[in-house]
Amino acid sequence: MDWKNLPGSGGNVEDRRGSGGLPGGGIAVGGIGGLIIALIALFFGIDPSVILGGGSGSGPTQTQTQTQTQSGTPAATDESYQFVKKVVGSTDVVWGNVFKQAGRTYTNPTLVLYRRGTQSGCGTANSAVGPFYCPLDNKVYLDTSFFSMMKSQLGGGGDFAYAYVIAHEVGHHVQNELGIADQVERKQRAARTEAEANSYSVRMELQADCFAGVWANKTQTEAKLTQTDVQQAIATAQAIGDDNLQRQAQGGVVPDSFTHGTSQQRVNWLMTGFKTGDPNKCDTFSVAYNQL
Numbered sequence: 001m002d003w004k005n006l007p008g009s010g011g012n013v014e015d016r017r018g019s020g021g022l023p024g025g026g027i028a029v030g031g032i033g034g035l036i037i038a039l040i041a042l043f044f045g046i047d048p049s050v051i052l053g054g055g056s057g058s059g060p061t062q063t064q065t066q067t068q069t070q071s072g073t074p075a076a077t078d079e080s081y082q083f084v085k086k087v088v089g090s091t092d093v094v095w096g097n098v099f100k101q102a103g104r105t106y107t108n109p110t111l112v113l114y115r116r117g118t119q120s121g122c123g124t125a126n127s128a129v130g131p132f133y134c135p136l137d138n139k140v141y142l143d144t145s146f147f148s149m150m151k152s153q154l155g156g157g158g159d160f161a162y163a164y165v166i167a168h169e170v171g172h173h174v175q176n177e178l179g180i181a182d183q184v185e186r187k188q189r190a191a192r193t194e195a196e197a198n199s200y201s202v203r204m205e206l207q208a209d210c211f212a213g214v215w216a217n218k219t220q221t222e223a224k225l226t227q228t229d230v231q232q233a234i235a236t237a238q239a240i241g242d243d244n245l246q247r248q249a250q251g252g253v254v255p256d257s258f259t260h261g262t263s264q265q266r267v268n269w270l271m272t273g274f275k276t277g278d279p280n281k282c283d284t285f286s287v288a289y290n291q292l
Contacts, residue, residue, distance in 0.1 A: 001159040002224040003086050011088025012110040014139075015081060016118050080144045084111060087163045088140075091170040094218045098279060099177070109133075109173040111140045111166070131165050133172035135181055140169040150236065160229035161236040164212050164270070171211030174279075175204065195256035202242075203284040205260040206269040206292060209237065210282035213273020220274075230274070237266040265292050 092108045099106035112118065117126035121137030131142045146165070151157030175181045184200045191197035216225065216233070223229075238244065241263025246253045260266070269292075272281055284292060 001163065001226075001229045002222075003083055003159050003163065005222050005224065006086050006090035006219055007222055008086070008089030008093040010085040011090075011092050012108055013081065013085045013088060014110055014112045017113055017115040080147075081113065083159070083162070084113060084142065084144070084166065087166045088170070090219050090222075091167055091215055094215050095170070095174055097218075098214075106174075106177060107138065109138050109140055109170060111142060114141065114143055115145070116143070131169050133169045133176075135172070135176045138173060138176065140166065140173065142166070142169075158229065158232035160216075160223075160225060161232040164216070164233045164236060167212035167215045168208050170215070171208030172204075174211050175207065180204070180207070180285075198257060198259050199289055201259040202261045202265075202289075202292070206265055207282050207284040209261075209266050210269040210273035210284065211279060213270045213275075214277055214279050214282065216274045217277030233270065234267050237270050238263040241266050261292065 088109070088111045092106075096106045096108070112120070114125065115127075117124065118141070119125070120132075120134045120139065120141050122132075122134035125132070125141045125143075127143045127145055129141070129143075130146055131140065133140050142165075147157065147162050150161065150165075172181070175184075181204070184204055188197040188200050191200070216223075219225075240260070242258040242260050243253045243255075243262045246257075261269070269282070269284065273279075
């Protein structure tokens with residue numbers, strides 16, 4: 001993948017890695033259920049402290065955020081920073097064009113780079129959280145050490161796989177812009193069972209995978225994507241399926257507890273977006289749940 005050739009001059013990136021951050025360490029969770037939630041949230045999910053009730057939802061004030069940002073200055077020669085900035089910038093171009101064609105205006109998100117820990121509008125983020133999107137401040141949060149973890153623990157990696165991580169989280173921002181996130185939240189609150197509520201989360205995550213595929217489709221020429229690049233992203237999608245994560249954690253799977261989709265579902269929807277380049281093909285909410 002030639003990420004330096006991606007369209008756009010670069011996205012909005014706050015580099016907080018020089019701000020010292022918060023104390024490191026994981027989030028305390030109890031039992032296998034908590035472990036599974038933390039694992040699922042770790043891979044392409046959201047802040048597990050929010051899922052487990054640890055996040056207040058109100059988050060830090062804007063003044064606090066600005067103070068941290070000022071102490072972390074982007075390094076022009078930092079390749080991780082340049083990579084992230086270029087990928088986010090390319091998603092701005094892609095989704096800006098998609099929204100314009102539909103007669104709408106797209107608001108670019110901000111990606112926050114941090115080391116060890118920082119504050120988000122959705123609560124505390126640390127290195128155990130993994131990448132996540134916070135709809136309360138329209139920001140994607142990423143500790144770039146996650147990329148190293150992907151390579152060492154998932155046995156995957158590669159620039160396109162890393163870009164897929166970012167594009168997936170931006171996909172959640174697109175859902176927020178379209179009002180999908182609000183609709184899903186209302187449906188989850190009205191759900192009669194936990195399994196029903198989880199099913200809406202699965203649809204959300206699979207749609208974000210599909211949106212990531214749409215981005216990849218529309219940048220594949222500039223990025224000079226190869227079959228190897230695509231296979232790396234597929235391998236990553238397979239690795240972070242709920243069934244695979246649960247099987248590794250407890251030796252079995254509990255489908256009703258899935259919140260992100262199976263390995264095969266994640267691959268299928270990623271490739272649907274990639275092959276078609278059409279966000280209208282990413283309507284995971286009109287498909288029967290057992291056919292996702």
